[in-house]
Amino acid sequence: MRRAVLRLCTLSKGLLTPGRGLTQGSQNPENQRVFHIHEACSPIHVNHVRDKLREIVGASTNWRDHVKAMEERKLLQSFLAKSQEELPPRRMKDSYVEVLLPLGSQPELREKYLTVQNAIRFGRILEDLDSLGVLICYMHTKMHSTKMSPLSIVTALVDKIDMHKKCLSPEQDIKFCGHVSWVGKTSMEVKMQMFQLHGNEFCPVLEATFVMVARDSENKRSAFVNPLIPEGPEEEELFRQGEFNKGRRVAFSSASLLKMAPSAEERMTIHEMFLNTLDPKTISFRSRVLPRNAVWMENSKLKSLEICHPQERNIFNRIFGGFLMRKAYELGWATACNFGGSRPFVVAVDDIMFQKPVEVGSLLFLSSQVCYTQGNYIQVRVHSEVATLQNKEHTTTNVFHFTFMSEKEVPLVFPRTYGESMLYLDGQRHFNSMSAPVALRNDYLVEP
Numbered sequence: 001m002r003r004a005v006l007r008l009c010t011l012s013k014g015l016l017t018p019g020r021g022l023t024q025g026s027q028n029p030e031n032q033r034v035f036h037i038h039e040a041c042s043p044i045h046v047n048h049v050r051d052k053l054r055e056i057v058g059a060s061t062n063w064r065d066h067v068k069a070m071e072e073r074k075l076l077q078s079f080l081a082k083s084q085e086e087l088p089p090r091r092m093k094d095s096y097v098e099v100l101l102p103l104g105s106q107p108e109l110r111e112k113y114l115t116v117q118n119a120i121r122f123g124r125i126l127e128d129l130d131s132l133g134v135l136i137c138y139m140h141t142k143m144h145s146t147k148m149s150p151l152s153i154v155t156a157l158v159d160k161i162d163m164h165k166k167c168l169s170p171e172q173d174i175k176f177c178g179h180v181s182w183v184g185k186t187s188m189e190v191k192m193q194m195f196q197l198h199g200n201e202f203c204p205v206l207e208a209t210f211v212m213v214a215r216d217s218e219n220k221r222s223a224f225v226n227p228l229i230p231e232g233p234e235e236e237e238l239f240r241q242g243e244f245n246k247g248r249r250v251a252f253s254s255a256s257l258l259k260m261a262p263s264a265e266e267r268m269t270i271h272e273m274f275l276n277t278l279d280p281k282t283i284s285f286r287s288r289v290l291p292r293n294a295v296w297m298e299n300s301k302l303k304s305l306e307i308c309h310p311q312e313r314n315i316f317n318r319i320f321g322g323f324l325m326r327k328a329y330e331l332g333w334a335t336a337c338n339f340g341g342s343r344p345f346v347v348a349v350d351d352i353m354f355q356k357p358v359e360v361g362s363l364l365f366l367s368s369q370v371c372y373t374q375g376n377y378i379q380v381r382v383h384s385e386v387a388t389l390q391n392k393e394h395t396t397t398n399v400f401h402f403t404f405m406s407e408k409e410v411p412l413v414f415p416r417t418y419g420e421s422m423l424y425l426d427g428q429r430h431f432n433s434m435s436a437p438v439a440l441r442n443d444y445l446v447e448p
């Protein structure tokens, strides 16, 4: 067990240093390491993750019982800690979980994960990562005094998901693993990795950093989580990285274009783009023409609507974060496909913020657009908002950022309004925060 954790941490350190990329990752011999099957502790079957979660929170399996189940959860409030100091510290290995998705040995599982091009649906992987992230946090906060957890653990942020060059086959077993890597007072950072069997070895294909927040039994107020004690220099480094990530997120958010004007360089970019669209035949700021091989941003949009049925609920009777991510991702993929005119492959996902829970019964409006392109890359932003039948006012619940790589070079995208210019710059910032660009690889197959 300990060896497996250490090996995972070493791998994480190599791959997840902020700003390091796919190219750098794959060139680094450290990252060529593989995870040997025999090192793993017995993994949980993917189908059991959600059953375990239901058991931990005592969720009802029938929608008609959900109110009763929530009433029962209220009784757990007394188990909540009044301060973090009351809670026993945990180690990284206490929350370490491995999950097996046996696509190779159980072909009946494949259908759910399959794309028409015989690749793996990335949207399904997002759902699995979300459930696993929550399970990992329940391992970290496990109490011996009560079978059911008084905590409601929700996904606050998908900080980053980086894909590596490996081809994802729907016919080979997949393994996920992860652990809590940093904790605050009520929040936990979780690092997860995904491996696919290649011959006799599980090779790394993806890594992800999520932030989960603990809430009380009724999911109304935040609740304290156990401190984390890193053991040894590798874990200390991971913990420091978690601290650094928190600072980076605060800095990124305070420099948000919703709060601050763009930098001088960014302003210059926008002005140059504007000048490039002025019609040289008229001396007017109004007549705008698109340069060759460019598309107006407003023409890159796709929209969808989902009715949030009880079937898509999570263990707290709100809409499952993984479902929201899958739907947003699939719309984003279709947007990139429509825009680029060829098959897009996801390269990175970052900064998905879950601002508000989505209630069962809501109408979920997803709106997706290309906001930045470069070479073969397409940066897509998906905005989601909800309305209810009673209240038609729309409320933003999430903003998703996806980076795709297209098989062919893609057109430039041009903002027409000031608001679109801000979207362009925000897209550029997200693109630049991604790892260094990678060369298009034929074996890089990750699809909706």
Ligand SMILES: CCCCCCCCCCCCCCCCCC(=O)SCCNC(=O)CCNC(=O)[C@H](O)C(C)(C)COP(=O)(O)OP(=O)(O)OC[C@H]1O[C@@H](n2cnc3c(N)ncnc32)[C@H](O)[C@@H]1OP(=O)(O)O
Pocket (backbone or CB within 6 Å): 050, 053, 054, 059, 060, 061, 062, 130, 131, 134, 153, 154, 155, 156, 157, 183, 184, 185, 186, 187, 188, 211, 213, 215, 222, 249, 311, 312, 313, 314, 315, 316, 317, 318, 319, 320, 321, 322, 353, 354, 355, 356, 357, 358
């Ligand atoms: C059920 C039975 C049958 C079911 C059948 C169907 C089954 C379907 C399958 C599902 C099963 C699996 C489900 C597993 C559960 C998945 C989880 C979800 O879905 S969850 C659904 C999707 N998720 C949601 O719905 C969540 C929606 N969002 C929210 O509710 C709130 O925005 C919030 C709670 C996340 C934060 O509220 P806010 O008022 O801001 O809170 P505070 O100011 O009090 O701060 C508390 C701590 O949070 C930190 N922090 C905050 N934000 C961020 C951030 N962006 N970034 C980083 N950190 C952040 C902040 O720094 C502080 O940390 P610390 O210093 O104390 O350490």
